[in-house]
Amino acid sequence: MIDLKEVKGIGLNTLKYLNDLGINTLEDLVTYYPFRYDVYKKTDMSNVNDGDHVVLDGICENNPNVYYFSKKLNKMSLRLNTGTKIYNVTIFNRAYLKNKIKPAMGLTVIGKYDAKHNSIVASNMEFGMLLKPKIIPIYHSNFKINSKKIHQIISKVIDKVSVHDYIPVYLNEKYNFISKDLALKIIHNPNNLKELKAAKDKLKYEELFVFMAKMNYLKSSNKINLGLKREVDFTLIKNFINNLPFSLTKDQLKAINDIYEDLTSPRQMNRLLQGDVGSGKTIVSFVALYINYLSGYQGALMAPTEILAIQHYNNMQNLFPDLKIGLLKGKLKAKERRELLQELAMGQIDVVIGTHALISDDVEYKNLGLVITDEQHRFGVSQRGNLKNKGLTPDILYMSATPIPRTYALTLYGDMDISNIKTVPNGRKKVETILKSNKEIKDVLYLMLEELKKGHQIYVVAPLVEESEKIDLENVNELYEKMQKAFGKICNIGILHGKMTNSEKDSVMKEFKEGKVKILVSTTVIEVGVDVANATMIVIFDAFRFGLSALHQLRGRVGRNDFESYCILISDKETKRLKILTGTNDGFKISEEDFKLRGSGDLFGLRQSGDMHFKIADLKQDFELLLTAKEDSMEYLKKEQSDEYLKNMLQVSSSLD
Ligand code: ADP
Numbered sequence: 001m002i003d004l005k006e007v008k009g010i011g012l013n014t015l016k017y018l019n020d021l022g023i024n025t026l027e028d029l030v031t032y033y034p035f036r037y038d039v040y041k042k043t044d045m046s047n048v049n050d051g052d053h054v055v056l057d058g059i060c061e062n063n064p065n066v067y068y069f070s071k072k073l074n075k076m077s078l079r080l081n082t083g084t085k086i087y088n089v090t091i092f093n094r095a096y097l098k099n100k101i102k103p104a105m106g107l108t109v110i111g112k113y114d115a116k117h118n119s120i121v122a123s124n125m126e127f128g129m130l131l132k133p134k135i136i137p138i139y140h141s142n143f144k145i146n147s148k149k150i151h152q153i154i155s156k157v158i159d160k161v162s163v164h165d166y167i168p169v170y171l172n173e174k175y176n177f178i179s180k181d182l183a184l185k186i187i188h189n190p191n192n193l194k195e196l197k198a199a200k201d202k203l204k205y206e207e208l209f210v211f212m213a214k215m216n217y218l219k220s221s222n223k224i225n226l227g228l229k230r231e232v233d234f235t236l237i238k239n240f241i242n243n244l245p246f247s248l249t250k251d252q253l254k255a256i257n258d259i260y261e262d263l264t265s266p267r268q269m270n271r272l273l274q275g276d277v278g279s280g281k282t283i284v285s286f287v288a289l290y291i292n293y294l295s296g297y298q299g300a301l302m303a304p305t306e307i308l309a310i311q312h313y314n315n316m317q318n319l320f321p322d323l324k325i326g327l328l329k330g331k332l333k334a335k336e337r338r339e340l341l342q343e344l345a346m347g348q349i350d351v352v353i354g355t356h357a358l359i360s361d362d363v364e365y366k367n368l369g370l371v372i373t374d375e376q377h378r379f380g381v382s383q384r385g386n387l388k389n390k391g392l393t394p395d396i397l398y399m400s401a402t403p404i405p406r407t408y409a410l411t412l413y414g415d416m417d418i419s420n421i422k423t424v425p426n427g428r429k430k431v432e433t434i435l436k437s438n439k440e441i442k443d444v445l446y447l448m449l450e451e452l453k454k455g456h457q458i459y460v461v462a463p464l465v466e467e468s469e470k471i472d473l474e475n476v477n478e479l480y481e482k483m484q485k486a487f488g489k490i491c492n493i494g495i496l497h498g499k500m501t502n503s504e505k506d507s508v509m510k511e512f513k514e515g516k517v518k519i520l521v522s523t524t525v526i527e528v529g530v531d532v533a534n535a536t537m538i539v540i541f542d543a544f545r546f547g548l549s550a551l552h553q554l555r556g557r558v559g560r561n562d563f564e565s566y567c568i569l570i571s572d573k574e575t576k577r578l579k580i581l582t583g584t585n586d587g588f589k590i591s592e593e594d595f596k597l598r599g600s601g602d603l604f605g606l607r608q609s610g611d612m613h614f615k616i617a618d619l620k621q622d623f624e625l626l627l628t629a630k631e632d633s634m635e636y637l638k639k640e641q642s643d644e645y646l647k648n649m650l651q652v653s654s655s656l657d
């Protein structure tokens with residue numbers, strides 16, 4: 001793996017910005033794929049309407065004029081002669097181009113047509129005429145580095161890179177795939193749509209092939225492994241269940257039973273526990289940890305975020321005061337961490353709860369018998385592999401609130417066992433979902449006030465902007481200020497976003513839980529698992545920007561007690577997704593609909609990393625390809641019979657020549 005530091009022409013600052021995007025190696029860089037392409041194709045200007053998006057080229061007629069509104073804000077205008085007509089073109093904040101643009105120069109302009117003034121308000125401008133359609137790759141970018149710059153950096157190195165191709169030669173031949181190096185070049189600089197498709201086909205297949213090979217490999221190694229034998233008296237578990245402040249639902253009991261059977265059988269457990277948000281998976285996982293403890297083993301519970309890990313830790317410690325439970329956070333003081341690790345290694349800790357810090361190399365267990373991962377789709381296959389290898393052959397339980405439609409689950413997980421919790425606990429009220437437009441914001445504020453008067457709490461979620469963290473942050477800050485203005489006098493308002501440190505996040509969450517903070521303004525950080533029963537309303541701005549499952553997860557933050565609860569979706573567009581959401585509270589239905597409507601990328605949330613997060617393939621669109629890759633990989637693994645291939649595959653190799 002070549003560190004980006006060793007690549008010439010990438011300055012220190014740029015390096016840091018790339019690192020922030022998760023790009024650390026040369027391989028990361030060249031496989032940082034565009035998430036879409038803009039195609040610049042000349043618009044037929046004889047047939048345009050006011051407000052249309054247009055692409056046109058022509059000759060610049062004059063020296064551009066620049067008007068400064070302020071130091072930072074300016075407007076440049078020029079006249080563009082297309083050969084048939086002359087248009088006035090304006091563009092904002094490009095004063096720096098003034099001296100580069102001269103009369104008689106060819107220009108390509110991308111923007112909006114304004115019929116009344118026969119002008120174009122340009123969003124982009126390129127030097128030269130557009131001789132043939134141009135395909136511009138668009139990358140996810142952040143604060144400091146934009147898509148264009150990323151493209152430049154990649155273009156600089158791409159010709160010199162040679163990357164390992166994981167597809168065996170005979171399969172490359174069978175499908176007539178182009179070489180991987182060529183595919184990478186094309187994916188970042190396609191000349192036409194046809195070659196772009198060939199490049200995508202190659203890279204998608206490779207990604208799915210590697211994924212399926214890993215899955216199949218892990219599965220086959222599971223089968224060989226014999227699980228732990230345990231003897232646990234079920235009456236102890238019954239007693240515990242009977243002493244809970246609530247009675248468990250039928251599905252919860254069934255899941256516990258499934259798990260008990262698995263744990264006490266000599267086979268290794270490999271089970272997925274699926275259940276809608278708020279269906280009560282956590283308590284099931286605690287009981288599983290208890291069974292494991294009673295049989296004399298340590299257990300580990302891995303959560304996707306620190307907030308969630310802390311929540312689980314507190315809850316479990318409350319329910320099991322006699323158990324020694326450890327909390328392994330990313331940012332423990334060196335001494336605390338050392339002590340905790342020592343206790344773990346000595347077997348003084350019965351259950352450890354943490355984030356993926358649990359799978360760090362230095363974490364050793366004395367006798368790990370059960371590993372549970374919450375929100376399992378957020379973790380990668382290889383990460384889970386690591387965890388498993390820490391102990392003898394621990395039993396495995398995965399939990400997920402995003403149910404995967406059964407066919408897909410079976411394809412991906414094959415022989416994994418599945419327990420479903422289909423009902424939410426009794427007494428849980430349906431969350432009333434209300435659609436409002438931005439114009440109706442006053443109504444929304446009144447509804448919020450009503451809830452506050454009742455002493456309830458409210459989540460406010462800022463619009464999500466996938467392409468830019470900067471805008472994300474601006475949005476959440478702006479919303480916070482609005483809320484301050486509206487409610488600052490009557491209650492405390494907290495803010496939560498990804499740029500805060502963990503301890504800042506923890507302290508806000510704590511205040512919200514304790515009811516000191518009444519309104520929590522946040523990005524989707526709260527999406528996963530957070531449980532504050534007194535929160536009865538969630539207000540989601542620009543709801544159309546979120547995927548269906550993400551919205552459903554967010555909605556699941558409320559409706560956690562006997563009070564009426566509300567989810568207010570603010571959106572000026574009424575989409576099919578939002579209608580589905582107002583129509584049903586059933587997560588299984590929603591996930592099916594989501595799968596029908598959109599690709600897997602959206603189903604599992606664009607920003608999530610983990611199994612389902614493919615860089616280029618899409619589970620839904622490429623489902624046929626996945627099936628092919630699955631069969632091919634199984635056949636290949638049978639032939640290969642060696643770990644070498646897998647080891648190579650997990651290791652990334654690329655070189656500069
Ligand atoms: P999820 O499945 O989304 O992880 P949780 O396990 O966080 O859901 O459960 C949500 C809330 O419901 C928790 O406060 C939990 O204590 C409560 N709960 C779980 N099971 C029941 C039940 N059978 N009856 C009443 N409340 C329950």
Ligand code: MG
Binds near residue numbers: 282374529
């Ligand atoms: Mg949960």
